[in-house]
Amino acid sequence: MSHNGSKPTEKPKFAMYWASSCGGCEIAVLNIGPKILDVDAAFDVVFWPVAMDAKYKDVEAMDDGSILLTLFNGGIRNDENERLANLLRRKSQILVAFGSCAIEGCIPGLANFSSQDQIFDAVYASVSTDNAGGIRPKTHTTVPEGILHIPEFYPVLKTLDQVVDVDYYMPGCPPESHQIATVIDLVLAVLEGKAELPPKGAVIGAGDSTCCDECPRQRNVKKITKFVRIHEMDAIDPDLCLLEQGILCNGMATRSGCGALCPQHNAPCIGCYGPAEGVVDYGARIMSALASVIDSRDPDEIERILDGIPDPAGSFYRFNLAHSLLRTGKVG
Amino acid sequence: MNPSQDEKERIGVYVCHCGSNIAGVVDVEDVAVWAGDKLADEGVVVSRDYKFMCSSLGQEMIEQDIAEQGLTRVVVAACSPHLHEKTFRGACARAGLNPYLSELVSIREQVSWVHTDKQKATAKAKAMIAGGVERVIEQEALEPLKVPIHPATLVVGGGIAGIQAALEIAESGSLVYLVEREPSIGGHMAQFDKTFPTLDCAACILTPKMVDAGSHPNIELYTWSEVERVDGSVGNFTVTIKKKPRYVNEELCTGCGICVEKCTRNVIDGEFEAGLGYRKAIYTPFPQAVPKYPVLDTENCTYFEKGKCKACQLLCPTGAIDFEQTEQYITVTVGNIILATGFDLFDARRVPQYGYGRLKNVFTSLEFERLSNAAGPTNGEIVLRDGVTKPESVGIIHCVGSRDRNYNNYCSVICCMQSLKFAHLVKERTGATVYNFYIDMRTAYKDYDEFYQHVMEEGTIFVRGRVAEVTDAARRSGEEDKLIIQVEDTLAGRQRRIPVDMVVLSAGLEPRRDAKQVAHTFGISCSANGWFIEKHPKLDPIATMTEGVYIAGCVQGPKDIPSSVAQGAAAAARVISRINKGEIELEPIRATVDAHKCSGCRICNDLCPFNAIVWHEDEMVTEINHALCQGCGTCVAACPAGAISGTGFSNEQVMSQIEGLLMFEQPVDLLAMAV
Numbered sequence A: 001m002s003h004n005g006s007k008p009t010e011k012p013k014f015a016m017y018w019a020s021s022c023g024g025c026e027i028a029v030l031n032i033g034p035k036i037l038d039v040d041a042a043f044d045v046v047f048w049p050v051a052m053d054a055k056y057k058d059v060e061a062m063d064d065g066s067i068l069l070t071l072f073n074g075g076i077r078n079d080e081n082e083r084l085a086n087l088l089r090r091k092s093q094i095l096v097a098f099g100s101c102a103i104e105g106c107i108p109g110l111a112n113f114s115s116q117d118q119i120f121d122a123v124y125a126s127v128s129t130d131n132a133g134g135i136r137p138k139t140h141t142t143v144p145e146g147i148l149h150i151p152e153f154y155p156v157l158k159t160l161d162q163v164v165d166v167d168y169y170m171p172g173c174p175p176e177s178h179q180i181a182t183v184i185d186l187v188l189a190v191l192e193g194k195a196e197l198p199p200k201g202a203v204i205g206a207g208d209s210t211c212c213d214e215c216p217r218q219r220n221v222k223k224i225t226k227f228v229r230i231h232e233m234d235a236i237d238p239d240l241c242l243l244e245q246g247i248l249c250n251g252m253a254t255r256s257g258c259g260a261l262c263p264q265h266n267a268p269c270i271g272c273y274g275p276a277e278g279v280v281d282y283g284a285r286i287m288s289a290l291a292s293v294i295d296s297r298d299p300d301e302i303e304r305i306l307d308g309i310p311d312p313a314g315s316f317y318r319f320n321l322a323h324s325l326l327r328t329g330k331v332g
Numbered sequence B: 001m002n003p004s005q006d007e008k009e010r011i012g013v014y015v016c017h018c019g020s021n022i023a024g025v026v027d028v029e030d031v032a033v034w035a036g037d038k039l040a041d042e043g044v045v046v047s048r049d050y051k052f053m054c055s056s057l058g059q060e061m062i063e064q065d066i067a068e069q070g071l072t073r074v075v076v077a078a079c080s081p082h083l084h085e086k087t088f089r090g091a092c093a094r095a096g097l098n099p100y101l102s103e104l105v106s107i108r109e110q111v112s113w114v115h116t117d118k119q120k121a122t123a124k125a126k127a128m129i130a131g132g133v134e135r136v137i138e139q140e141a142l143e144p145l146k147v148p149i150h151p152a153t154l155v156v157g158g159g160i161a162g163i164q165a166a167l168e169i170a171e172s173g174s175l176v177y178l179v180e181r182e183p184s185i186g187g188h189m190a191q192f193d194k195t196f197p198t199l200d201c202a203a204c205i206l207t208p209k210m211v212d213a214g215s216h217p218n219i220e221l222y223t224w225s226e227v228e229r230v231d232g233s234v235g236n237f238t239v240t241i242k243k244k245p246r247y248v249n250e251e252l253c254t255g256c257g258i259c260v261e262k263c264t265r266n267v268i269d270g271e272f273e274a275g276l277g278y279r280k281a282i283y284t285p286f287p288q289a290v291p292k293y294p295v296l297d298t299e300n301c302t303y304f305e306k307g308k309c310k311a312c313q314l315l316c317p318t319g320a321i322d323f324e325q326t327e328q329y330i331t332v333t334v335g336n337i338i339l340a341t342g343f344d345l346f347d348a349r350r351v352p353q354y355g356y357g358r359l360k361n362v363f364t365s366l367e368f369e370r371l372s373n374a375a376g377p378t379n380g381e382i383v384l385r386d387g388v389t390k391p392e393s394v395g396i397i398h399c400v401g402s403r404d405r406n407y408n409n410y411c412s413v414i415c416c417m418q419s420l421k422f423a424h425l426v427k428e429r430t431g432a433t434v435y436n437f438y439i440d441m442r443t444a445y446k447d448y449d450e451f452y453q454h455v456m457e458e459g460t461i462f463v464r465g466r467v468a469e470v471t472d473a474a475r476r477s478g479e480e481d482k483l484i485i486q487v488e489d490t491l492a493g494r495q496r497r498i499p500v501d502m503v504v505l506s507a508g509l510e511p512r513r514d515a516k517q518v519a520h521t522f523g524i525s526c527s528a529n530g531w532f533i534e535k536h537p538k539l540d541p542i543a544t545m546t547e548g549v550y551i552a553g554c555v556q557g558p559k560d561i562p563s564s565v566a567q568g569a570a571a572a573a574r575v576i577s578r579i580n581k582g583e584i585e586l587e588p589i590r591a592t593v594d595a596h597k598c599s600g601c602r603i604c605n606d607l608c609p610f611n612a613i614v615w616h617e618d619e620m621v622t623e624i625n626h627a628l629c630q631g632c633g634t635c636v637a638a639c640p641a642g643a644i645s646g647t648g649f650s651n652e653q654v655m656s657q658i659e660g661l662l663m664f665e666q667p668v669d670l671l672a673m674a675v
């Protein structure tokens, strides 16, 4: 990667942006500890709303391609998100979809199961909302001082690569700090000419197997006879695969990289590292895997076993609905 | 993204009329013109329709285009891959194109045969061809897998079908291991007296074959044995045979029978004599048993019960009785396997209204076979349960447990003829009045209907109707001490009560109770009711979807002796031709695990119907044995890590086919048609 337009003495430029996200990814980056000082030493941080003051117009004024590395987290929920995605794409040499929201929609993407009206009803007109005037957001509002603009809320949440070209994907909700540190080390090594960048489109900061690969639990040939939720269990065997104990663990379908954090703490993997390499639809994958090992041939019993799955849509598409083949909860 | 013109594949599309099979419902000319035009961008350079693509002229057309137009991919839209994939691959191969660079799109089975609206069917055929074109672009050149064939064969089940198969192969000069679960070979046929329609004596025609099988230098007989385990695949199966202890040393035993004679324990013979006769605790099931060595039944042996007796051991002149014998495991290598494990009789107790087990003089068909057998418990006298009284009237009920939604929906094929045989035997031996109660008379096949006419002429009374009940509750005079058969005579159009002395239930044929387990051991499949599934119901009834495993006789479905023998011989012929060829070519469609991606979650481990999946505990990864894998795709779909890919069914191939299907806006809603 050549840094066209930057003078040799200048440090390469770094940006980070949050679109529709919770802010966890930003915390994860700050959480890399002393390594953050290496970032500061090696890069000139030009744009990072959570950490420093900056204006969109400052970014607009930069030369195209003048930012070496942009970590973009959050999905594309409104036209402001989309505008920033396009802007940062133009200004950056390397654009990384950072974290589950940018890659696959994550929790905000679950709103794709509902229509825009349903979402607004839930937010502005449910019992928990004190909104006597029944006010709904509008893109233009005239006030004495002039016209106010707020971003237009899209019918569905899109992922970053559904609106712009993405160079790399860094999964996790949020990406684990040790993985962020590894990626930063890699970038630094590339800058020093000691390493090569992975091929475009690669997933970085993660493994190439699934969570089970990093999970220390004992596992046997799978035969599922029931699904239970953790609070329904008297005790969880600390050494046996959770799925074999009836707990819906998504580890088998979720990309490795986190170190099997959740299963190691008696909690099932819920899939935040996204699908494994080459998997087109995470939810479909996990459903066909589970369906293959339900241990019964009796349709009624199979029905009973499946009824034990808590919130199937949420369990199988929790992180990836927006990027799945379904994309939304509705066809047409 | 369309690749530039010169790196694009050169694709030929051929749309078959299949006479009027396809052309009657799909506008094939329109489809061919459309594909040449609309799919040109995808690389289609030739698009033709033809009356019969599978004819030699149709195939030559493909060959010529490959040669003259430099085709690099071929798409044929015709019948199903099952039928003609090989044909068109052959055409490609003859013209020098790797045969796996072709694709057969099924517009007959999946379009013309299932739709009636011509416009919609034509639109669907177009979409499917577009899918086929997109898919064929992603196809890879493959080489068939060549596997050497071990010349020995395993035959499981020593009924008439298995015996026939074993003899044919042995005669051709190759070694056969014949494994039979019971103490003797012979199967059901050994229990019969006469066989329809010719009334040959069953023993007279069966025992010579049994003796041949027992003494043939190329047949190694394992009776009182079962197959415990099968590893490997076509050409090279490793089979573990469990030989149950007979407690008789076969090398020393001369078959003199002194042990049997001297044994002090009489046991009701629930197997061979169907509960009507006795045997000893040490026994051979019948005099002509092959092999001749007796078997000791430990459950009824006084020595095993009480710790003393050993009369047999004391009196055996050659010291062959060995109470210390244990199970033996023998491992053999074979190239092919024939399964001929036969059928079980439907348990007539399951039809309580017919009273079997409750009403003394209700008999099953197998009991009747033993009653009428000259070597049976009554020396062939047809008598009531008391052992002396000759019946003056007998009712024979057809279709017990067959053609009945409550039990088995299918026809058991042999029961009509067998019931006619019984009617004849009763007439001949007792002169009794005989009633046959039937639903429909099924006497197809050579000489069968003549036999029926003969039995009618003998005076058997035929009542058409399903029997409602057999009861001993007399309501009218003349019914006292009789079994009364309550039936709606559908020809006479009235209810009838017919009192008889004896009732024979022609129970149907059912799959062996352990059929599913046996199928699993050999990696084949059963239909929902348990018969082993053949590769093709018409064109390949003796092969299975598992290469190297064949089926013959009643395992495949109910049938008579001539058909069982024919299947045994047919399966043998297939095996002999394999052995002669020395090797076979297998489809290179296989699943492969990327060990790097496999997380060892073990979801797939128990799914393979062909037992091809191997788990390596030490490395915590799964591997697929390519010799066993048949490319069915089950594990590919199941692997949550996407670590398993199937040749010919890669993500790219499947996704591009779907993209092709959806590529064109269709004038009709194809999704709606799918419902």
Ligand SMILES: Cc1cc2nc3c(=O)[nH]c(=O)nc-3n(C[C@H](O)[C@H](O)[C@H](O)COP(=O)(O)OP(=O)(O)OC[C@H]3O[C@@H](n4cnc5c(N)ncnc54)[C@H](O)[C@@H]3O)c2cc1C
Binding pocket: B156, B157, B158, B159, B160, B161, B162, B179, B180, B181, B182, B185, B186, B187, B188, B189, B192, B194, B195, B196, B197, B225, B226, B227, B340, B341, B342, B343, B344, B345, B365, B366, B369, B414, B418, B421, B512, B518, B552, B553, B554, B555, B559, B560, B561, B562, B564
């Ligand atoms: C009452 C009755 C009368 C009949 N009369 C006639 C007739 O007159 N004419 C006619 O053409 N047909 C008749 N049939 C049909 C005839 O019985 C069958 O067509 C024939 O027996 C089928 O032969 P088979 O070898 O397929 O099966 P079987 O005769 O059932 O033989 C199968 C053999 O496999 C063995 N076996 C089973 N499982 C295993 C295992 N797991 N491992 C090892 N060995 C195993 C069994 O012990 C048996 O020896 C009659 C059937 C019945 C029920």
Ligand code: SF4
Binding pocket: A211, A212, A213, A215, A216, A217, A219, A240, A241, A242, A243, A244, A249, A250, A251, A252, A260, A263, A268, A269, B601
């Ligand atoms: S507990 Fe979850 S992550 Fe661990 S082996 Fe089982 S399925 Fe895999």
Ligand code: SF4
Binding pocket: A173, A211, A251, A254, A255, A258, A259, A260, A261, A262, A263, A268, A269, A270, A271, A272, A273, A274
């Ligand atoms: S175990 Fe699963 S849910 Fe938990 S952090 Fe890892 S990938 Fe995310």
Ligand code: SF4
Binding pocket: B590, B591, B607, B608, B609, B610, B611, B612, B613, B624, B628, B629, B630, B631, B632, B633, B634, B635, B636, B646
């Ligand atoms: S594709 Fe998988 S399940 Fe099917 S035969 Fe091969 S290994 Fe077995």
Ligand code: SF4
Binding pocket: B593, B597, B598, B599, B600, B601, B602, B603, B604, B605, B621, B622, B638, B639, B640, B641, B642, B643, B644
């Ligand atoms: S299902 Fe896939 S990841 Fe799991 S053990 Fe099998 S090959 Fe490995």
